[in-house]
Amino acid sequence: MKPVRSNSSPLTGRCFPWFSIFFLLVCAFINQTLLGAQIQSPVDISLGDRALRFLQMRDYSVRIVAVGSILIGISCGMMGSFVVTRRLSLFGDTLSHAVLPGIAIGFLWVEAKDNLALLIGASMAGFLGVACVTLLKKFSKVRQDSALGLVLSGFYAIGICILTRIQKMEFGNQAGLDTYLFGQVSSLSESDLWGICISLALIVLFMTSNHRELLVSGFDLEFSKSMGLPSEAIQYAMWGLLAFCVISSLQVIGVILASALLIIPAASASLLAKRMSTYILVSALLGAIAGFVGAFLSFLGQRIPTGPLIVVVATTFFLLILFLRPSQGIIVNWLQSRRQSRQIEMENMLKAIYQVMEKQEFSEPAVRMEEVTRRRGVGKDSRAKEIESLIDSGYVSRSYEKNKFAKLPHEQFISLTPKGWENACRIVRNHRLWELYLTNEARYAADHVHEDAEKIEHVLGEETVRKIERLLSNPKKDPHGKLIPSLVDVRKGWLPEFPLNKNE
């Protein structure tokens, strides 16, 4: 076996020469079985030390790794916000897979991992891939998504074939080409970093100088054409930049998952941002965090490829945002709907109490709890619980009364507090008003209105109530002949005339 070229890993030159030779021999062995590239540092450092070493950033290599992964996160996040808003996700995926044969051929060409050769090869392959998609779309019946899938898998397969061949060759063993499959941040060199910087600079320049054109052509392509904006040129420029961005980030994230860093941060941003500028900002920020944390974890875990780690981190962020975002997060929604259904239950219970009182012609302030629960039906226990919560929130008060037949246990009585009375009146009024509105204005049959009113009563606002009252000229009775509690009833309260706890 020939002595190994020392440029396969950026740091080997800085270690002791004897160790570096030994290390590379080990790597050559491990490479056969494990994916992921060579780690430059001695293996026997504890996890805490490694974490400290990374976070203190004293090593040159660690700094490169950290800066590189953050910059890649930013550029992919920015680019991704355009990819996602323009529905080009699959396009990004295709592009990243299509460059693989280019990388392999570039390597064959110079027989070493020369960045420039790889870049040229990757760009050519990427260009060829895009051209294939465009041509397929133009000259065949194959639809866009099929064309993308076709090019993606076709190019990728070719790439894998050549790559496997290279691995079997003499010079190919230590090439570290498999870093391109899953990404290995520790193989990042200074020249890689330059490439990343340049691509980020180009992206920023392009976006700041064309942000209006990008905005309008992304939102409304026809309109941008009608203004004579060069939307096609912008589209091609964007494809070019996208290719550049993907290629420069391949070493960190790998061919297979490259598009994830384009899509996931931007998709997370789409949950939060309502304007493009915030969208880009959030997406870039999330990308940067995902890149950094992923690189950190990869550094800790020695041989775990970086790409999957970055994607796992980004996905975690996405899920967190999906569940926790303030306005429409799943958890917030769930809490809201729970609160609402509680409210509705309580209102229904108050209504039931009112109806029982009404049945007794308001002769007594307190009603038998049993009667109320019977009226509400279903599950005595849960009803009792609802009453408990009504008592807790001060709508209802409870009293006990000796049973007339003395030997039976105490019976529970409940009565409405002024606050409870007001709310009960409101709900009953809403219900009956709505019934009346449906029969009189919307020409419903009287026996069709109850069910609808059961729903509407909980959402009818005061303003609408006023409107309906005016429309029906302050009605007194509902279609079933029952009295509608008036505003006076609601305000006056009914209870003060009857001392509340008269039984105690």
Next chain:
Amino acid sequence: MRNSQKPIEIHDLTVSYQKKPVLYGIDLEVEKGSLVGIIGPNGAGKSTLLKTIMNMIKPNGGYVRIFGHPPKKGISCIGYVPQRESVDWDFPVTVMDVVLMGRYGKLNWFQRIRKADRKIASECLEKVGMLHLADRQIGNLSGGQQQRVFLARALAQESQLYIMDEPFSGVDAVTEKTIVLMLKEMKKMGKTLLIVHHDLSSAKEYFDYLLLLNMRKVAYGTIQDVFSHDLLQKTYGGRLTILSEMASQTAGNREIEKEAYSTSE
């Protein structure tokens, strides 16, 4: 002089779209300050006509002049309201952002949006009664509101010639009224309006001129002249089957087209 020229002048325009002929030998001259409704059945080439005027589709024959200029140059004096369905409403822009897009044509590359532009955009939003929703994300609007935002954006373009693709489709009554009022007002200001419309019954009250289109120009003239049973029957009735068949064969056939061009020049 731009203004002495007719806003739109179309001569013998033939357009085919993905090898299907859509327009055939159209001649049209629109006077300044006219409110024109374009009417025809589905697939009659209404949208294609608009897109050809705006240089989005290249014609196979004939020409379009906008204020005497070819479309590529004349496009700068056109304000456009595209079909509402053609847009991605989930895009992260606010109502104000969209209306400001109408001002982009007035700005140079790299120039920032000026205060005056914002003022004009606010005024246009006010006119369509949408100013209170200026910060709303565009996806959170009703269909009618979205259409009004489009109208405000067109107003912000401050153009001489307006082209609208079905602005009345799927809007509520309030919006429809707003749009009609805006159209009349714009006409009073001497602007020329070209509007694709699908509802025959309202066409009569909305427009001054009608263009009846079905692959061919069936008729063009004032409402009184054109809105007749015969002509409408001709527009919506049977297609010109032989013409469309033959045109299908020649359209997209490069050899025949090349021949035709070389002989006509």
